[in-house]
Amino acid sequence: MLTEIATAESLRPHTHAAFPASRKAPETLLSVGVPMSFPRNGEIFAEGETAGYVYKVVSGVVRVSKLLPDGRRQISAFHLPGDMFGFEIGDIHHCSAEAVVPTKVVAFKWQGLLGAGASTSLVRELLTRTMIGLRHTEDHLLLLGRKNALERLAAFLLEMAARSGSAEMLDLAMPRHDIADYLGLTLETVSRMFAELKEMGQIKLESARRVRLLNMDKLRAIAA
Amino acid sequence: MLTEIATAESLRPHTHAAFPASRKAPETLLSVGVPMSFPRNGEIFAEGETAGYVYKVVSGVVRVSKLLPDGRRQISAFHLPGDMFGFEIGDIHHCSAEAVVPTKVVAFKWQGLLGAGASTSLVRELLTRTMIGLRHTEDHLLLLGRKNALERLAAFLLEMAARSGSAEMLDLAMPRHDIADYLGLTLETVSRMFAELKEMGQIKLESARRVRLLNMDKLRAIAA
DNA sequence: CGTGGTTTTGAGCCCCTTCAACCACCGTGG
DNA sequence: CCACGGTGGTTGAAGGGGCTCAAAACCACG
Secondary structure, eight states: OOHHHHHHHHTSOOOOBSOGGGSOOOSSTTTTOEEEEEOTTOEEEOTTSBOOEEEEEEESOEEEEEEOTTSOEEEEEEEOTTOEEOOOSSSBOSSEEEESSSEEEEEEEHHHHHSTTOOHHHHHHHHHHHHHHHHHHHHHHHHHHHOOHHHHHHHHHHHHHHHTTTOSEEEOOSOHHHHHHHHTSOHHHHHHHHHHHHHTTSEEESSSSEEEESOHHHHHHHHO | OHHHHHHHHHTSTTOBOSSOTTOOOOSSTTTTOEEEEEOTTOEEEOTTSBOOEEEEEEESOEEEEEEOTTSOEEEEEEEOTTOEEOOOSSSBOSSEEEESSSEEEEEEEHHHHHSTTOOHHHHHHHHHHHHHHHHHHHHHHHHHHHOOHHHHHHHHHHHHHHHTTTOSEEEOOSOHHHHHHHHTSOHHHHHHHHHHHHHTTSEEESSSSEEEESOHHHHHHHHO
């Protein structure tokens, strides 16, 4: 999937560029890929900034969020290795993106991908990825608009399990506050719902970030 | 292929083809379009159905929604004339679409649009439209996750005003129940927020569906 | 006029938030 | 080795915003 981009990516070692513009692009098929790395909570781009690049996660976790003027925050997605993010219509980012943990990404120039000589298959690949994002976001609308706190947390745990190998043992990269801003709750409520799922015998908390899912089917029933 | 849709549609009790199935669409890039019309609350497609077409609204209003097993509903978008909807990755619809009022749409075969000979400009057009949908949905996530009832209704009125010519006089096509399912509220709360905006002197209700926006800037401030 | 669908209004309650305190972990330095 | 501060997480008590349940009002249409 996305072979042209993947090729460009694998051709290049992961260096620690501070900013895309600071590196020269090599002459390859789609040579605009630039490896970058960010520390925990490092800002990849901010709402209102000039766009121009799309990003692919190599390692780590990225959160994409929007802010209200008074500081209320909504995280629209967590991105894991292999995911792409940063798609914009105009030249302005209307979301911000930060590294949840130390993270490596590759940045691709949007112009390079969609320029005059862009192959149909590549544009179609971008279309597919955008549609995947749209589907995920629409599912999340249902969660935020209509599910209660327990259902939201169950759905979150199942989503994370599905995306990290579907193992019963789950390592969460993000703190309670991020989970809360993703699920439209407060961190206290998230903590209480963890406790409630534990009471119900559906999960076991090895630590705050390590969760064992004891009964995925039951969790699916709870997630509604 | 032109008759395929018409035949499939006419099998459903509450959908009607607008024009004779034999009528050919003009020979343009989008020459596979089939006009269809639907009565109020007519089902355009349902969650779980086989996909294969994308739709463009000609007249009327369409709501796209998702359901939970117990009947809770979330409307992800209202589509007005000129909008396109029905984009799917696989061959299964994971949303349903219905006409809010008597509505005319044109259906395009997805295969026809993205087939072997598809032009890059057309694929790019679809990409842009999908990205517009993604941006709208992400904005709506913030509304559902973090805004209170009054802010949600103010944002809704402004959105509708902006999309229908930005006039101060607004004609809402949809009932309170649909507005509620779009905003993640109950219809009673929506009604109460209408009353509150009226109390505040921000709107005037000519009738339940006809709203005069008295102070757009103040409404924008309320919508956060 | 009735009639059915839609909208408004009222009263009580509950889920989640708010505010606050406490705890658990961890790297640092005396 | 333990005191120490800082971050992150849990737990408790109280309050409120939106929901539920209920009934009345409104309106288009026969």
